Each structure stands twice: as C-alpha cells, then as structure tokens.
Amino acid sequence: MVNLFKRMRKLKTILNVRVGTGAAILPSAASATKEFPAITRLHLTYARKMYGGHQGARHFWRNCLPRLKYHNPGIQMTVKQTEEQEGPAALTIYFAGRASNAASLTAAAVEDKHAPAPESTEKTAAVDLKNLDYKEIWNKVKMMTGAQEVPTTPEEEAELQKFEQMRQQSEKDRVRIATMRQAKKDQERMLQEARGEIEKLKQL
Amino acid sequence: MSSYSSRVPSVARSLLSPCRSPLRQGPMAPLLSSFQQVRGAKSNPQAQDKKTKEKSKKVKKASREYKQRDLKDMDQFSLCDAMRYIRAFEVGREPTASKYEIHIRLKSLKDGPVIRNMLRFPHSVQTESRICVVCPAGSKHEKEARAAGAVLVGEQEVFDNVKKGIIEFDRLICHPDSLEALNRAGLGRVLGPRGLMPSVKTGTVVEDVASRVEMLRGGTVYRERDAVIRLPIGQLAFSPEQLRDNLRATIEQIRKDAAGLNDRINKEIYEVVLSSTNGPGFSLNGEFKSDDSPDAASLSGL
Numbered sequence: 298m299v300n301l302f303k304r305m306r307k308l309k310t311i312l313n314v315r316v317g318t319g320a321a322i323l324p325s326a327a328s329a330t331k332e333f334p335a336i337t338r339l340h341l342t343y344a345r346k347m348y349g350g351h352q353g354a355r356h357f358w359r360n361c362l363p364r365l366k367y368h369n370p371g372i373q374m375t376v377k378q379t380e381e382q383e384g385p386a387a388l389t390i391y392f393a394g395r396a397s398n399a400a401s402l403t404a405a406a407v408e409d410k411h412a413p414a415p416e417s418t419e420k421t422a423a424v425d426l427k428n429l430d431y432k433e434i435w436n437k438v439k440m441m442t443g444a445q446e447v448p449t450t451p452e453e454e455a456e457l458q459k460f461e462q463m464r465q466q467s468e469k470d471r472v473r474i475a476t477m478r479q480a481k482k483d484q485e486r487m488l489q490e491a492r493g494e495i496e497k498l499k500q501l
Numbered sequence: 502m503s504s505y506s507s508r509v510p511s512v513a514r515s516l517l518s519p520c521r522s523p524l525r526q527g528p529m530a531p532l533l534s535s536f537q538q539v540r541g542a543k544s545n546p547q548a549q550d551k552k553t554k555e556k557s558k559k560v561k562k563a564s565r566e567y568k569q570r571d572l573k574d575m576d577q578f579s580l581c582d583a584m585r586y587i588r589a590f591e592v593g594r595e596p597t598a599s600k601y602e603i604h605i606r607l608k609s610l611k612d613g614p615v616i617r618n619m620l621r622f623p624h625s626v627q628t629e630s631r632i633c634v635v636c637p638a639g640s641k642h643e644k645e646a647r648a649a650g651a652v653l654v655g656e657q658e659v660f661d662n663v664k665k666g667i668i669e670f671d672r673l674i675c676h677p678d679s680l681e682a683l684n685r686a687g688l689g690r691v692l693g694p695r696g697l698m699p700s701v702k703t704g705t706v707v708e709d710v711a712s713r714v715e716m717l718r719g720g721t722v723y724r725e726r727d728a729v730i731r732l733p734i735g736q737l738a739f740s741p742e743q744l745r746d747n748l749r750a751t752i753e754q755i756r757k758d759a760a761g762l763n764d765r766i767n768k769e770i771y772e773v774v775l776s777s778t779n780g781p782g783f784s785l786n787g788e789f790k791s792d793d794s795p796d797a798a799s800l801s802g803l
C-alpha cells in the first residue's frame with residue numbers, strides 16, 4: 298500500500314470538496330420556502346469535447362457537482378456525456394411541486410432528451426449552459442434554486458492558506474532540485490567525456 | 502541531550518536503549534542511534550562493538566516484516582462519513598462501473614504465507630461472473646458444469662480460443678482429469694498474468710466441478726499482495742447497512758483465514774481503508790456513523 302504520509306497528504310484534498318464554488322445547501326423538503334421549493338434531482342447533459350461551448354458544463358461537473366453532492370447527499374445527481382457536439386449542454390433542475398419564480402423566468406427552451414422524465418409531482422426547469430463559465434453557471438443555479446452557501450470556517454480558511462503556501466514552496470523546491478540534478482548530470486557527462494578522451498589517447 | 506548522554510555511564514545507556522519500543526520506528530530513531538554510536542566510539546570502543554551488533558540485528562529484524570507506521574496521525578473516518586465523501590467524488594460517473602473497494606492492510610511477514618481464498622457476500626457485488634470449465638468432452642462433468650451455469654465447457658476448443666486471445670470468461674476451473682492436457686497446452690503464459698491459470702492451491706482444480714461453479718458464481722476471489730488484500734465490496738447504490746454487512750463478512754472471513762494459516766504465523770488486521778473506483782482512500786475507524794454524518798437513507802441509491 299502507498300506510504301502513509303503520501304496518503305495523508307493526498308487525503309487533505311478532500312477539503313476541496315467541502316469548500317469552494319458550489320459548496321451550498323439546496324432547499325430540501327424540510328427547508329423549502331414559498332419562494333424556493335425543494336429540489337429533488339439534478340441532471341446535467343453535455344458533449345464530450347469543448348467545441349460549441351460545452352466546456353463550462355464539464356467544468357461545472359468537475360468542480361461544483363461533487364461539492365453539491367457532499368452538502369446534499371440525498372439529492373440524486375446524474376450526468377450524461379454525449380458525443381453530439383451540436384447537442385444541448387443543459388442542466389435540468391427538478392422541483393418538488395412547482396418551479397421557483399426565478400427558475401421559470403430564466404428557464405430556456407432547451408430540448409434535452411437525455412434528461413429523465415419528471416414524475417407527476419415534479420416540475421422541471423432547464424438551463425442552457427452553452428458558452429458559459431462554470432462560475433456563471435453556478436451563479437445562475439444559485440439564483441434559480443435559492444441555495445444557501447456554506448460559509449468557510451476559520452480553520453478551513455487557515456488550512457487552505459497552508460496548502461497554498463505548500464504549493465508555492467513546492468514550486469521553489471522543484472526548481473532547486475531540478476538544478477541540482479542537472480548539475481550532477483553535467484558532472485557525470487563531463488567525466489564520461491574525459492574518460493572517453495583517455496581511451497582515445499590509449500588507442501592512438 | 503548530548504550532555505545528558507555523555508554523563509550517563511555507558512552501561513546505563515545500553516540499559517536504556519531497549520526501552521525504546523522496536524515497533525515505534527519514527528524518523529528520529531535511526532538518527533538518534535547513529536548519533537549515540539559516534540559518542541560511544543570516542544569514549545568506549547567495547548561498548549561500540551556491542552552496539553553495532555545490536556543495531557545490525559535490529560535492522561535485520563525490521564526488514565522481515567512489512568513496515569507498520571503509527572496510525573494515530575492518520576485521519577480516520579466513520580463508515581457513513583467515508584461514504585458521503587466517496588459518493589461526492591463519484592458523482593456523475595457511470596453508476597454500474599463505480600464500485601466501493603476495500604483495502605485491508607495486514608501485519609505480516611514479508612516471506613510468510615499469504616492469504617488467498619474466496620467469499621460470498623451477503624449482498625452480491627457483481628451481478629454475474631462468467632465461468633469456464635475445462636473437463637474431458639462428453640463426460641458427466643461436462644453436463645453437470647453446464648447445468649450449474651458455466652458459460653464455456655470443453656477441452657481442446659477452450660485451449661484454441663485462449664491461444665487465439667479470445668478469453669470470454671472471468672474464472673477458469675479445471676477437472677483433475679484434464680489437468681495434464683491443460684499443462685501440455687502451454688497456456689500458463691497467457692492465463693498466468695491474468696490470474697486465471699487453474700491450480701490446486703487456489704482451489705480451481707477440483708473433482709466436484711459443478712458445486713465449485715455454483716459457489717464461484719456469487720463469490721469473490723481475493724489474495725494478499727504485499728500485505729494488502731484488495732477487493733470490491735459493494736455497488737455504489739448500496740446503503741450503509743448493506744456495505745456494513747459485507748464489510749463484516751469480509752473481515753470475519755479474513756480473521757478466520759489468518760487463524761487457520763499456521764500456529765506460528767501471527768497475522769492481524771492493521772488498517773481498513775474504504776475506497777472506490779474514482780475516489781481517494783478513507784481509513785476507517787470502525788464506527789458506523791459519527792455525530793455530524795447525514796442519515797443513512799440519503800446515502801443509498803444512485
């Protein structure tokens with residue numbers, strides 16, 4: 298098994314699942330208000346490559362969806378990656394009962410045939426994600442659903458800062474080690490060449 | 502530190518050194534011992550001789566076992582918390598492809614016997630595994646194996662297919678009557694690296710082919726490699742209770758295996774890590790849930 302310290306270091310990255318863009322709690326059945334009804338499911342569809350503005354949608358899946366899933370473990374989230382670059386890049390939000398006003402205002406008429414059909418008690422609102430940055434997508438989603446962002450605690454803040462410092466230090470160290478290795482290699486090469494010359498002299 | 506050790510008589514120092522537990526080999530230990538050695542070399546050459554002997558003995562001993570680090574620095578998680586993280590990492594992945602995995606680290610000798618066995622989970626992980634049986638064509642074993650659900654049964658046809666690189670099965674079982682033919686066919690080179698080559702040791706050369714096929718269809722084979730046993734333990738849709746049942750069954754089985762190995766060999770479970778196809782590994786602390794973990798119902802399903 299991998300060295301314990303390496304594993305520990307790697308495991309610290311789970312902090313990125315707790316904090317960052319998309320770390321928010323969506324309204325559930327318990328916390329639903331009149332303005333923002335509960336969310337039951339999310340579905341994301343996008344094409345595999347970035348041509349045609351599919352990049353933001355993929356980044357949304359990479360960056361925001363794990364955080365959303367962590368803070369809302371009960372909400373089902375599905376992702377469909379298609380091969381159709383001309384096809385839709387859309388996020389379908391399933392509301393319990395009725396869609397929120399903000400959602401019905403911003404909902405676009407995108408045809409997403411990969412999204413599962415809503416049940417009789419669900420209302421859907423689809424967002425067109427083409428040519429949008431993942432942060433823009435997140436802002437839209439937040440506005441439509443009324444998600445409450447989870448504030449970062451001071452400890453998490455400190456830890457983030459520590460990792461940033463470690464990252465900067467590791468860049469410096471990488472340069473330092475690279476020069477050391479290069480110097481050693483140069484030395485060896487020079488010795489090799491010198492030995493080669495002696496051999497040549499011997500042969501003459 | 503140095504002034505202290507120089508003042509203590511050398512006899513007392515050699516008395517003190519065994520107090521350090523040989524299990525705790527932090528990064529400081531080798532540093533310290535070499536330092537003390539240098540001091541000893543100047544003051545008392547006889548003591549130094551003794552110490553080097555002691556040290557070389559210790560090194561030899563340590564190298565026979567796999568290194569055990571102290572787990573107290575490691576973040577450990579309850580099952581529900583680990584599942585919550587893993588489900589977040591696996592979001593949007595193909596739900597049938599992603600699986601929970603378990604890695605069980607053992608306390609074990611490097612050159613000792615290894616655990617290899619198979620087990621049936623209370624909740625099946627794989628839906629179906631395809632099994633191939635090698636037995637003399639037209640024998641009653643062939644009929645039995647087919648009845649038990651083997652996909653491919655035969656002798657020469659199987660060998661030909663394997664040689665061509667067509668391997669459409671996950672397990673290979675052999676009847677003792679066909680073992681010689683199998684060995685003559687020279688398939689070890691193809692099957693060996695895939696772990697498919699039948700052998701008596703793994704329990705894949707058996708008289709009673711049919712019952713073995715039955716057993717293998719729902720079972721998972723595992724073996725210890727470098728003191729770690731890795732095996733898939735659940736589908737991503739499993740609830741924490743289902744996963745806990747599977748985990749318990751696995752650990753019990755491994756304890757039994759370890760106990761049944763040899764009287765002198767002492768194998769213990771040292772760490773249990775829950776991971777998944779795309780997620781990081783979470784060291785488990787043995788609890789089912791912690792205070793701030795979500796309710797179990799929200800951790801199941803896809």
